[in-house]
Amino acid sequence: MKGSAGTKFSLKQRFKSFRYAINGILLGFRTQHNFRIHIAAFSLVVIAGIFFRISTIEWCLLLIVSALVMCFELINSAIEMLVDQVSPEYNEKAGMIKDLSAAAVLLSAIFAAAAGVFIFCKPIVEILSVSSIFNLIK
Numbered sequence: 001m002k003g004s005a006g007t008k009f010s011l012k013q014r015f016k017s018f019r020y021a022i023n024g025i026l027l028g029f030r031t032q033h034n035f036r037i038h039i040a041a042f043s044l045v046v047i048a049g050i051f052f053r054i055s056t057i058e059w060c061l062l063l064i065v066s067a068l069v070m071c072f073e074l075i076n077s078a079i080e081m082l083v084d085q086v087s088p089e090y091n092e093k094a095g096m097i098k099d100l101s102a103a104a105v106l107l108s109a110i111f112a113a114a115a116g117v118f119i120f121c122k123p124i125v126e127i128l129s130v131s132s133i134f135n136l137i138k
Contacts (some may be wrong), residue, residue: 005137029075035070035074035077038073039071045116048120050118054119061115065112066112068108069109069112076101076102076104076105080098080101111114
């Protein structure tokens, strides 16, 4: 059986490709501060989801938006590294490419945060009922 590039299919090569991808995730974790921040935020979301016993649909939504943010962060990091390699000196177009890439991460994070607000707002308000807020003020 031939692959898309005309090469023979190899299960060994498929496993290697997973190893390369895992190496990329680990590289992102080791070298990218923002990726570590996204991992930390995701950890807090998981803890909150368990605490508030969110529904399966809410879990799915949180997993999707969290994955998008982390994927965009890794893609952004790769684009920035590539741009720095290709254009080490200042270049206006290179800066625009990096800005656009960073904007994708920012937008995905904003929408992920909005999804988190929609999901966690009601249970938080229920816990912090009006009477308990007045008790905190006293």
